[in-house]
Amino acid sequence: MNDASVVCRQLQCGVTEKAYNPPKSERGTGPVGLRSVQCAGNETNLTLCITSTSQAEQAGIAEDVGVICSDFTDLRLVSGSDCAGRLEVFYSGTWGSVCNSPMDAVTMALICKHLDCGDRGTLLNEFTHGRGSGPTWVDGVRCDKQHTSLWQCPSDPWKQQSCNRVQETHIACEGKLPQTLFTECPNSTSCTDQEKLRIVGEEDRCSGRVEVWYRGSWGTVCDDSWDMVDANVVCKQLGCGFAVSAPGEAAFGEGTGPIWVETLNCRGTESSLWDCPAKPWGESNCDHKEDAAVNCSGITEEAKLRLVDGGSPCAGRVEIKHQDQWGTVCDDNWDMTDAGVVCKQLGCGAADKAPGNAHFGRGSGQIWLNNVACDGTESALWHCGNKGWGKNDCGHEKDAGVTCSGVNELRLADGGSPCAGRVEVKHQDQWGTVCDDGWDMADAGIVCKQLGCGAAVSVHLNAYFGRGSGPIWLKNVACDGTKSALWHCRNEGWGKNDCIHREDAGVTCSGAEELRLVNGGSPCAGRVEVKHQDRCDREDRFSEYPS
Incomplete structure:
Protein backbone atom coordinates (compact mmCIF):
# COMPACT_ATOMS: atom_id res chain seq x y z
CA MET A 1 0.00 0.00 0.00
CA ASN A 2 2.93 2.38 0.60
CA ASP A 3 4.07 1.90 -3.00
CA ALA A 4 0.53 2.23 -4.36
CA SER A 5 -0.07 5.43 -2.36
CA VAL A 6 2.85 7.09 -4.16
CA VAL A 7 1.28 6.19 -7.53
CA CYS A 8 -2.08 7.72 -6.55
CA ARG A 9 -0.38 10.85 -5.21
CA GLN A 10 1.80 11.26 -8.33
CA LEU A 11 -1.25 10.94 -10.60
CA GLN A 12 -3.30 13.26 -8.34
CA CYS A 13 -5.87 10.48 -7.96
CA GLY A 14 -6.50 10.83 -4.24
CA VAL A 15 -5.81 7.96 -1.84
CA THR A 16 -5.16 4.26 -2.35
CA GLU A 17 -7.95 1.72 -2.06
CA LYS A 18 -6.14 -1.37 -3.31
CA ALA A 19 -2.70 -2.62 -4.40
CA TYR A 20 -3.02 -5.87 -6.34
CA ASN A 21 -1.75 -8.27 -9.03
CA PRO A 22 -4.04 -7.69 -12.04
CA PRO A 23 -5.81 -10.53 -13.87
CA LYS A 24 -4.51 -11.75 -17.23
CA SER A 25 -6.87 -9.47 -19.16
CA GLU A 26 -5.32 -6.39 -17.54
CA ARG A 27 -1.65 -7.28 -17.86
CA GLY A 28 0.64 -5.03 -19.80
CA THR A 29 3.05 -5.56 -22.70
CA GLY A 30 6.60 -4.51 -23.38
CA PRO A 31 9.50 -4.32 -20.94
CA VAL A 32 9.17 -4.43 -17.17
CA GLY A 33 10.61 -1.12 -16.00
CA LEU A 34 10.92 -1.48 -12.22
CA ARG A 35 11.35 -4.32 -9.76
CA SER A 36 11.57 -4.52 -5.96
CA VAL A 37 9.96 -1.11 -5.43
CA GLN A 38 10.27 -0.02 -1.79
CA CYS A 39 8.50 3.28 -1.01
CA ALA A 40 8.26 4.90 2.38
CA GLY A 41 4.87 6.24 1.31
CA ASN A 42 5.65 9.97 1.40
CA GLU A 43 7.50 10.23 -1.94
CA THR A 44 6.06 12.47 -4.67
CA ASN A 45 7.24 10.30 -7.59
CA LEU A 46 7.57 6.51 -7.95
CA THR A 47 11.10 6.86 -9.34
CA LEU A 48 12.17 8.43 -6.02
CA CYS A 49 11.49 5.14 -4.21
CA ILE A 50 14.18 2.51 -3.74
CA THR A 51 14.05 0.22 -6.77
CA SER A 52 16.07 -2.38 -8.60
CA THR A 53 16.68 -2.18 -12.35
CA SER A 54 19.50 -4.71 -12.63
CA GLN A 55 17.07 -7.68 -12.51
CA ALA A 56 13.98 -6.01 -13.95
CA GLU A 57 14.21 -8.02 -17.14
CA GLN A 58 13.81 -11.22 -15.12
CA ALA A 59 10.35 -10.18 -13.95
CA GLY A 60 7.53 -11.75 -15.91
CA ILE A 61 4.37 -10.11 -17.21
CA ALA A 62 2.43 -12.22 -14.70
CA GLU A 63 4.09 -10.12 -11.99
CA ASP A 64 2.62 -6.79 -13.17
CA VAL A 65 1.15 -4.69 -10.37
CA GLY A 66 -2.07 -2.67 -10.30
CA VAL A 67 -3.50 0.11 -8.18
CA ILE A 68 -7.04 1.32 -7.48
CA CYS A 69 -7.17 4.93 -6.31
CA SER A 70 -10.20 6.66 -4.85
CA ASP A 71 -10.73 10.23 -6.01
CA PHE A 72 -10.79 12.05 -2.68
CA THR A 73 -12.09 15.38 -3.91
CA ASP A 74 -13.09 17.67 -1.10
CA LEU A 75 -12.97 18.72 2.53
CA ARG A 76 -15.49 20.78 4.54
CA LEU A 77 -16.56 22.01 7.98
CA VAL A 78 -20.29 21.49 8.68
CA SER A 79 -22.86 22.68 11.25
CA GLY A 80 -20.80 25.75 12.10
CA SER A 81 -19.36 28.70 10.18
CA ASP A 82 -17.05 28.86 7.15
CA CYS A 83 -14.02 28.33 9.38
CA ALA A 84 -15.40 26.22 12.26
CA GLY A 85 -17.39 23.02 12.40
CA ARG A 86 -17.32 19.24 12.22
CA LEU A 87 -14.64 18.07 9.76
CA GLU A 88 -15.85 15.91 6.87
CA VAL A 89 -14.12 14.44 3.79
CA PHE A 90 -15.63 13.30 0.50
CA TYR A 91 -14.45 9.74 -0.22
CA SER A 92 -15.87 6.92 -2.32
CA GLY A 93 -18.77 9.16 -3.33
CA THR A 94 -19.91 9.93 0.24
CA TRP A 95 -19.24 12.61 2.87
CA GLY A 96 -17.91 11.17 6.12
CA SER A 97 -16.20 12.18 9.35
CA VAL A 98 -12.56 12.12 10.45
CA CYS A 99 -11.38 10.61 13.75
CA ASN A 100 -9.55 13.10 15.98
CA SER A 101 -6.65 10.79 16.88
CA PRO A 102 -3.87 11.96 16.81
CA MET A 103 -5.01 15.33 15.41
CA ASP A 104 -2.03 17.60 16.17
CA ALA A 105 -1.30 21.28 15.43
CA VAL A 106 0.48 20.58 12.11
CA THR A 107 -2.45 18.52 10.79
CA MET A 108 -5.03 21.12 11.90
CA ALA A 109 -2.96 23.89 10.30
CA LEU A 110 -2.97 22.00 6.98
CA ILE A 111 -6.75 21.55 7.14
CA CYS A 112 -7.28 25.27 7.83
CA LYS A 113 -4.98 26.27 4.96
CA HIS A 114 -6.86 23.96 2.60
CA LEU A 115 -10.13 25.66 3.60
CA ASP A 116 -8.58 29.14 3.16
CA CYS A 117 -9.13 29.74 6.88
CA GLY A 118 -5.66 30.78 8.00
CA ASP A 119 -2.98 28.40 9.18
CA ARG A 120 -3.90 27.56 12.78
CA GLY A 121 -6.69 25.47 14.23
CA THR A 122 -8.06 24.49 17.64
CA LEU A 123 -9.60 21.10 18.41
CA LEU A 124 -13.05 21.58 19.99
CA ASN A 125 -14.92 19.47 22.51
CA GLU A 126 -16.96 16.57 21.20
CA PHE A 127 -20.38 17.34 19.73
CA THR A 128 -19.64 21.10 19.60
CA HIS A 129 -21.07 21.09 16.08
CA GLY A 130 -23.34 18.07 16.35
CA ARG A 131 -22.91 14.39 15.55
CA GLY A 132 -22.21 13.17 12.04
CA SER A 133 -24.60 10.80 10.29
CA GLY A 134 -22.44 9.26 7.59
CA PRO A 135 -19.44 6.92 7.78
CA THR A 136 -16.15 7.80 9.47
CA TRP A 137 -13.59 7.50 6.69
CA VAL A 138 -10.14 8.10 8.15
CA ASP A 139 -8.23 7.74 11.41
CA GLY A 140 -4.66 8.30 12.55
CA VAL A 141 -3.85 11.21 10.20
CA ARG A 142 -0.27 12.36 10.83
CA CYS A 143 0.73 15.31 8.67
CA ASP A 144 4.21 16.84 8.46
CA LYS A 145 5.15 20.34 7.38
CA GLN A 146 6.19 19.19 3.88
CA HIS A 147 2.66 17.95 3.07
CA THR A 148 0.40 20.27 1.07
CA SER A 149 -2.92 18.42 1.28
CA LEU A 150 -4.64 16.06 3.72
CA TRP A 151 -4.56 13.08 1.36
CA GLN A 152 -0.74 13.29 1.18
CA CYS A 153 -0.47 12.65 4.93
CA PRO A 154 0.23 9.17 6.33
CA SER A 155 -2.81 7.62 8.03
CA ASP A 156 -4.49 4.34 8.73
CA PRO A 157 -5.94 2.78 5.53
CA TRP A 158 -8.86 4.79 4.15
CA LYS A 159 -11.99 2.76 4.86
CA GLN A 160 -14.98 2.89 7.19
CA GLN A 161 -13.38 3.28 10.63
CA SER A 162 -14.47 1.85 13.96
CA CYS A 163 -14.00 5.04 16.03
CA ASN A 164 -17.25 6.34 17.53
CA ARG A 165 -19.02 9.70 17.26
CA VAL A 166 -17.31 11.04 20.39
CA GLN A 167 -14.01 10.85 18.48
CA GLU A 168 -15.15 12.90 15.48
CA THR A 169 -13.00 15.94 14.70
CA HIS A 170 -14.53 19.33 15.53
CA ILE A 171 -12.18 22.19 14.68
CA ALA A 172 -12.10 25.99 14.79
CA CYS A 173 -9.68 27.72 12.40
CA GLU A 174 -8.32 31.22 12.90
CA GLY A 175 -9.64 32.50 9.61
CA LYS A 176 -9.13 35.59 7.51
CA LEU A 177 -10.80 38.77 8.68
CA PRO A 178 -13.92 39.30 6.50
CA GLN A 179 -13.26 42.03 3.96
CA THR A 180 -16.73 43.50 4.63
CA LEU A 181 -15.37 44.89 7.90
CA PHE A 182 -13.13 47.22 5.90
CA THR A 183 -15.78 48.99 3.85
CA GLU A 184 -15.29 52.26 5.75
CA CYS A 185 -12.40 54.48 4.67
CA PRO A 186 -10.40 57.12 6.57
CA ASN A 187 -11.05 60.09 4.29
CA SER A 188 -13.42 59.08 1.49
CA THR A 189 -16.13 56.67 0.45
CA SER A 190 -13.67 54.46 -1.46
CA CYS A 191 -10.05 53.64 -0.71
CA THR A 192 -7.35 51.08 -1.34
CA ASP A 193 -5.91 48.56 1.12
CA GLN A 194 -2.81 50.76 1.25
CA GLU A 195 -4.84 53.70 2.59
CA LYS A 196 -6.18 51.64 5.51
CA LEU A 197 -2.67 51.09 6.89
CA ARG A 198 -0.06 53.62 7.99
CA ILE A 199 3.27 53.90 9.75
CA VAL A 200 3.52 56.76 12.24
CA GLY A 201 7.08 57.94 12.92
CA GLU A 202 9.24 60.99 13.29
CA GLU A 203 11.45 60.69 10.21
CA ASP A 204 9.59 59.17 7.26
CA ARG A 205 6.49 57.19 6.34
CA CYS A 206 8.44 53.90 6.21
CA SER A 207 9.63 53.71 9.84
CA GLY A 208 7.40 53.96 12.89
CA ARG A 209 4.42 52.62 14.82
CA VAL A 210 2.02 50.44 12.79
CA GLU A 211 -1.61 51.63 12.71
CA VAL A 212 -4.69 50.28 10.92
CA TRP A 213 -8.06 51.82 10.07
CA TYR A 214 -10.89 49.65 11.36
CA ARG A 215 -14.49 50.32 12.44
CA GLY A 216 -14.14 54.02 11.78
CA SER A 217 -10.94 54.81 13.70
CA TRP A 218 -7.18 54.37 13.66
CA GLY A 219 -5.76 51.84 16.13
CA THR A 220 -2.52 50.00 16.82
CA VAL A 221 -1.13 46.45 16.58
CA CYS A 222 -0.02 44.50 19.67
CA ASP A 223 3.53 43.14 19.59
CA ASP A 224 2.48 39.65 20.81
CA SER A 225 4.08 37.26 18.24
CA TRP A 226 5.08 40.31 16.12
CA ASP A 227 8.07 39.33 13.93
CA MET A 228 9.93 40.11 10.70
CA VAL A 229 7.45 38.18 8.56
CA ASP A 230 4.54 40.30 9.83
CA ALA A 231 6.60 43.48 9.44
CA ASN A 232 7.55 42.56 5.89
CA VAL A 233 3.86 42.34 4.89
CA VAL A 234 3.38 45.90 6.21
CA CYS A 235 6.39 47.23 4.26
CA LYS A 236 5.29 45.47 1.08
CA GLN A 237 1.69 46.70 1.39
CA LEU A 238 2.85 50.34 1.78
CA GLY A 239 5.43 50.19 -1.02
CA CYS A 240 8.23 50.66 1.50
CA GLY A 241 10.49 47.86 0.33
CA PHE A 242 11.14 45.16 2.90
CA ALA A 243 11.39 44.99 6.68
CA VAL A 244 14.78 45.77 8.22
CA SER A 245 13.59 45.28 11.83
CA ALA A 246 10.36 44.63 13.73
CA PRO A 247 10.61 46.43 17.11
CA GLY A 248 7.93 46.10 19.79
CA GLU A 249 7.36 47.63 23.22
CA ALA A 250 6.20 50.97 21.74
CA ALA A 251 9.64 51.66 20.25
CA PHE A 252 8.16 54.70 18.40
CA GLY A 253 5.99 55.86 21.27
CA GLU A 254 2.63 54.72 22.56
CA GLY A 255 -0.38 55.13 20.31
CA THR A 256 -3.88 56.14 21.30
CA GLY A 257 -7.31 54.70 20.69
CA PRO A 258 -8.08 50.98 20.33
CA ILE A 259 -5.56 48.17 19.89
CA TRP A 260 -7.17 46.44 16.96
CA VAL A 261 -4.89 43.49 16.23
CA GLU A 262 -3.17 40.87 18.40
CA THR A 263 -1.22 37.66 17.72
CA LEU A 264 -0.59 38.15 14.01
CA ASN A 265 0.85 35.12 12.24
CA CYS A 266 1.59 36.13 8.64
CA ARG A 267 3.15 33.63 6.24
CA GLY A 268 4.78 36.37 4.14
CA THR A 269 2.78 35.76 0.95
CA GLU A 270 -0.17 37.97 1.94
CA SER A 271 -0.82 41.20 0.02
CA SER A 272 -2.27 43.00 3.06
CA LEU A 273 -2.02 42.76 6.83
CA TRP A 274 -5.66 41.67 7.26
CA ASP A 275 -5.08 38.63 5.08
CA CYS A 276 -2.89 37.28 7.89
CA PRO A 277 -4.29 34.91 10.55
CA ALA A 278 -4.78 36.63 13.93
CA LYS A 279 -7.02 36.74 16.97
CA PRO A 280 -10.43 38.25 16.18
CA TRP A 281 -9.90 41.96 15.55
CA GLY A 282 -10.81 44.18 18.46
CA GLU A 283 -10.46 41.37 21.02
CA SER A 284 -7.08 42.34 22.46
CA ASN A 285 -5.98 42.43 26.10
CA CYS A 286 -2.75 44.35 25.33
CA ASP A 287 -1.96 47.92 26.34
CA HIS A 288 -0.16 50.61 24.34
CA LYS A 289 3.18 49.77 25.95
CA GLU A 290 3.08 46.78 23.56
CA ASP A 291 2.47 48.71 20.33
CA ALA A 292 4.26 47.13 17.35
CA ALA A 293 6.48 49.08 14.97
CA VAL A 294 8.54 48.53 11.84
CA ASN A 295 11.64 49.83 10.12
CA CYS A 296 11.30 49.35 6.36
CA SER A 297 14.10 49.69 3.83
CA GLY A 298 12.19 52.50 2.17
CA ILE A 299 13.34 51.56 -1.33
CA THR A 300 11.66 49.62 -4.08
CA GLU A 301 14.78 48.92 -6.12
CA GLU A 302 17.03 46.10 -4.96
CA ALA A 303 20.48 47.10 -3.80
CA SER A 405 34.51 28.58 -2.42
CA GLY A 406 34.05 29.75 -6.01
CA VAL A 407 31.59 28.82 -8.73
CA ASN A 408 30.84 25.13 -8.18
CA GLU A 409 29.91 22.78 -11.04
CA LEU A 410 28.49 19.26 -11.22
CA ARG A 411 28.77 16.43 -13.75
CA LEU A 412 28.40 12.66 -14.16
CA ALA A 413 31.44 10.91 -15.62
CA ASP A 414 32.17 7.57 -17.33
CA GLY A 415 28.56 6.41 -17.41
CA GLY A 416 28.04 6.51 -21.17
CA SER A 417 25.64 9.49 -21.09
CA PRO A 418 25.36 12.91 -19.42
CA CYS A 419 22.71 11.42 -17.10
CA ALA A 420 24.62 8.47 -15.64
CA GLY A 421 28.03 8.06 -14.09
CA ARG A 422 30.38 8.89 -11.26
CA VAL A 423 29.33 12.05 -9.39
CA GLU A 424 31.99 14.75 -9.77
CA VAL A 425 32.01 18.28 -8.34
CA LYS A 426 34.18 21.19 -9.44
CA HIS A 427 35.23 23.22 -6.40
CA GLN A 428 38.02 25.78 -6.19
CA ASP A 429 38.60 25.16 -9.93
CA GLN A 430 39.36 21.47 -9.37
CA TRP A 431 37.21 18.47 -10.22
CA GLY A 432 36.78 15.85 -7.49
CA THR A 433 34.40 13.11 -6.37
CA VAL A 434 31.83 12.38 -3.65
CA CYS A 435 32.27 9.67 -1.00
CA ASP A 436 29.48 7.06 -0.91
CA ASP A 437 29.14 7.13 2.91
CA GLY A 438 25.43 7.75 3.50
CA TRP A 439 24.77 8.07 -0.26
CA ASP A 440 21.10 7.33 -1.06
CA MET A 441 18.23 8.00 -3.46
CA ALA A 442 17.43 11.41 -1.94
CA ASP A 443 21.00 12.56 -2.64
CA ALA A 444 20.91 11.07 -6.14
CA GLY A 445 17.58 12.80 -6.80
CA ILE A 446 19.15 16.22 -6.18
CA VAL A 447 21.97 15.40 -8.63
CA CYS A 448 19.51 14.38 -11.36
CA LYS A 449 17.30 17.43 -10.77
CA GLN A 450 20.28 19.79 -10.75
CA LEU A 451 21.56 18.37 -14.08
CA GLY A 452 18.10 18.40 -15.72
CA CYS A 453 18.24 14.62 -15.98
CA GLY A 454 14.81 13.76 -14.65
CA ALA A 455 14.52 11.56 -11.57
CA ALA A 456 17.01 9.22 -9.95
CA VAL A 457 16.59 5.61 -11.08
CA SER A 458 19.36 4.05 -8.98
CA VAL A 459 22.35 4.87 -6.81
CA HIS A 460 25.76 3.24 -7.18
CA LEU A 461 28.42 2.71 -4.53
CA ASN A 462 32.01 1.46 -4.42
CA ALA A 463 33.23 3.26 -7.56
CA TYR A 464 30.69 1.45 -9.77
CA PHE A 465 31.62 3.71 -12.72
CA GLY A 466 35.33 3.51 -12.01
CA ARG A 467 37.57 5.37 -9.59
CA GLY A 468 37.92 9.11 -9.99
CA SER A 469 40.94 11.27 -9.28
CA GLY A 470 41.72 14.47 -7.42
CA PRO A 471 40.15 15.45 -4.10
CA ILE A 472 37.11 13.76 -2.57
CA TRP A 473 35.10 16.91 -1.96
CA LEU A 474 32.01 15.74 -0.05
CA LYS A 475 31.15 13.01 2.46
CA ASN A 476 28.02 11.99 4.36
CA VAL A 477 25.80 14.02 2.05
CA ALA A 478 22.26 14.12 3.49
CA CYS A 479 19.74 15.78 1.17
CA ASP A 480 16.09 16.25 2.11
CA GLY A 481 14.85 16.83 -1.45
CA THR A 482 14.37 20.59 -1.14
CA LYS A 483 17.86 21.81 -2.08
CA SER A 484 18.75 23.26 -5.48
CA ALA A 485 22.36 22.01 -5.51
CA LEU A 486 24.17 19.01 -4.05
CA TRP A 487 26.56 21.13 -2.00
CA HIS A 488 23.62 22.86 -0.28
CA CYS A 489 22.72 19.52 1.36
CA ARG A 490 24.06 18.74 4.80
CA ASN A 491 27.59 17.27 4.63
CA GLU A 492 30.90 17.10 6.51
CA GLY A 493 32.33 20.17 4.77
CA TRP A 494 34.45 20.67 1.68
CA GLY A 495 37.30 18.12 1.57
CA LYS A 496 36.67 16.82 5.10
CA ASN A 497 36.72 13.02 4.84
CA ASP A 498 38.77 9.88 5.33
CA CYS A 499 37.50 8.19 2.14
CA ILE A 500 39.42 6.77 -0.82
CA HIS A 501 38.37 6.69 -4.49
CA ARG A 502 37.23 3.09 -4.10
CA GLU A 503 34.20 4.68 -2.38
CA ASP A 504 33.25 7.12 -5.17
CA ALA A 505 29.47 7.58 -5.49
CA GLY A 506 27.51 7.23 -8.72
CA VAL A 507 24.01 7.88 -10.09
CA THR A 508 21.78 6.69 -12.91
CA CYS A 509 19.06 9.21 -13.79
CA SER A 510 15.95 8.65 -15.88
CA GLY A 511 17.25 11.07 -18.52
CA ALA A 512 16.28 14.45 -19.91
CA GLU A 513 12.67 13.79 -20.84
CA GLU A 514 10.58 15.76 -23.32
CA LEU A 515 6.87 15.75 -24.09
CA ARG A 516 4.88 16.61 -27.23
CA LEU A 517 1.46 16.23 -28.89
CA VAL A 518 1.53 14.98 -32.52
CA ASN A 519 -0.92 14.98 -35.48
CA GLY A 520 -3.66 16.88 -33.70
CA GLY A 521 -3.57 20.03 -35.82
CA SER A 522 -2.08 22.23 -33.09
CA PRO A 523 0.61 22.11 -30.37
CA CYS A 524 -2.16 21.60 -27.81
CA ALA A 525 -3.87 18.51 -29.27
CA GLY A 526 -2.77 15.14 -30.55
CA ARG A 527 -1.13 11.81 -29.75
CA VAL A 528 0.99 11.99 -26.59
CA GLU A 529 4.66 11.17 -27.20
CA VAL A 530 7.49 11.10 -24.67
CA LYS A 531 11.17 11.34 -25.56
CA HIS A 532 13.17 9.16 -23.22
CA GLN A 533 16.76 7.98 -23.71
CA ASP A 534 16.88 9.92 -27.00
CA ARG A 535 14.11 7.97 -28.74
CA CYS A 536 10.32 8.06 -29.08
CA ASP A 537 8.87 4.62 -28.30
CA ARG A 538 5.83 4.04 -30.54
CA GLU A 539 4.50 0.88 -32.14
CA ASP A 540 4.25 2.63 -35.53
CA ARG A 541 7.89 3.81 -35.63
CA PHE A 542 10.36 2.61 -38.26
CA SER A 543 12.78 -0.10 -37.24
CA GLU A 544 15.33 1.03 -34.68
CA TYR A 545 17.99 -1.03 -36.40
CA PRO A 546 17.80 -0.36 -40.16
CA SER A 547 19.95 -2.62 -42.29
Missing part, protein backbone atom coordinates in the same frame (compact mmCIF):
# COMPACT_ATOMS: atom_id res chain seq x y z
CA LYS A 304 23.57 45.63 -5.47
CA LEU A 305 26.35 43.54 -3.98
CA ARG A 306 30.01 42.95 -4.82
CA LEU A 307 33.29 41.71 -3.33
CA VAL A 308 36.29 44.04 -3.77
CA ASP A 309 40.11 43.78 -3.50
CA GLY A 310 40.17 40.02 -2.94
CA GLY A 311 41.71 39.04 -6.27
CA SER A 312 38.53 37.44 -7.69
CA PRO A 313 34.78 38.12 -7.93
CA CYS A 314 34.29 35.54 -5.15
CA ALA A 315 36.56 37.03 -2.47
CA GLY A 316 37.03 40.47 -0.95
CA ARG A 317 35.53 43.28 1.06
CA VAL A 318 31.72 43.21 1.11
CA GLU A 319 30.25 46.28 -0.59
CA ILE A 320 26.62 47.25 -1.20
CA LYS A 321 25.23 49.85 -3.58
CA HIS A 322 22.32 51.61 -1.91
CA GLN A 323 20.81 54.97 -2.91
CA ASP A 324 23.29 55.04 -5.85
CA GLN A 325 26.30 54.92 -3.52
CA TRP A 326 28.67 52.04 -2.79
CA GLY A 327 29.41 51.38 0.89
CA THR A 328 30.60 48.64 3.23
CA VAL A 329 29.32 46.36 6.01
CA CYS A 330 30.47 46.55 9.65
CA ASP A 331 31.93 43.33 11.08
CA ASP A 332 29.98 43.46 14.37
CA ASN A 333 28.60 39.90 14.81
CA TRP A 334 29.76 39.05 11.27
CA ASP A 335 29.93 35.24 10.90
CA MET A 336 29.97 32.35 8.42
CA THR A 337 26.16 32.30 8.10
CA ASP A 338 26.19 35.95 6.96
CA ALA A 339 29.09 35.24 4.61
CA GLY A 340 27.19 32.23 3.22
CA VAL A 341 24.30 34.47 2.15
CA VAL A 342 26.77 36.74 0.32
CA CYS A 343 28.35 33.79 -1.53
CA LYS A 344 24.98 32.31 -2.44
CA GLN A 345 23.67 35.67 -3.66
CA LEU A 346 26.73 36.15 -5.89
CA GLY A 347 26.64 32.58 -7.23
CA CYS A 348 30.04 31.93 -5.65
CA GLY A 349 29.34 28.63 -3.92
CA ALA A 350 29.71 28.32 -0.16
CA ALA A 351 31.55 30.53 2.33
CA ASP A 352 35.07 29.44 3.24
CA LYS A 353 36.01 32.38 5.52
CA ALA A 354 34.31 35.44 7.04
CA PRO A 355 37.18 37.81 7.96
CA GLY A 356 36.61 41.15 9.66
CA ASN A 357 38.87 44.05 10.70
CA ALA A 358 39.21 45.31 7.10
CA HIS A 359 41.09 42.14 6.10
CA PHE A 360 40.81 43.17 2.42
CA GLY A 361 41.58 46.82 3.12
CA ARG A 362 39.44 49.71 4.25
CA GLY A 363 36.58 50.84 2.07
CA SER A 364 35.19 54.33 1.68
CA GLY A 365 31.82 56.05 1.73
CA GLN A 366 28.90 54.90 3.84
CA ILE A 367 28.89 51.87 6.13
CA TRP A 368 25.48 50.65 5.10
CA LEU A 369 24.79 47.69 7.43
CA ASN A 370 25.71 46.74 10.99
CA ASN A 371 24.90 43.76 13.25
CA VAL A 372 23.85 41.64 10.29
CA ALA A 373 22.10 38.49 11.57
CA CYS A 374 21.27 36.02 8.78
CA ASP A 375 19.68 32.63 9.32
CA GLY A 376 20.98 31.31 5.97
CA THR A 377 17.66 31.21 4.11
CA GLU A 378 17.71 34.80 2.84
CA SER A 379 18.09 35.55 -0.88
CA ALA A 380 19.94 38.85 -0.28
CA LEU A 381 22.19 40.18 2.48
CA TRP A 382 19.90 43.14 3.20
CA HIS A 383 17.00 40.77 3.88
CA CYS A 384 18.84 39.60 7.00
CA GLY A 385 18.19 41.23 10.36
CA ASN A 386 20.25 44.41 10.89
CA LYS A 387 20.07 47.85 12.50
CA GLY A 388 18.81 49.56 9.36
CA TRP A 389 20.45 51.31 6.43
CA GLY A 390 23.35 53.50 7.61
CA LYS A 391 22.62 53.05 11.32
CA ASN A 392 25.96 52.24 13.00
CA ASP A 393 28.86 53.65 14.98
CA CYS A 394 31.56 51.72 13.08
CA GLY A 395 34.63 52.91 11.22
CA HIS A 396 36.10 51.42 8.05
CA GLU A 397 38.72 49.60 10.12
CA LYS A 398 35.87 47.14 10.87
CA ASP A 399 34.83 46.46 7.26
CA ALA A 400 33.61 42.87 6.77
CA GLY A 401 34.99 40.50 4.13
CA VAL A 402 34.20 37.13 2.59
CA THR A 403 36.11 34.34 0.87
CA CYS A 404 33.78 32.04 -1.08
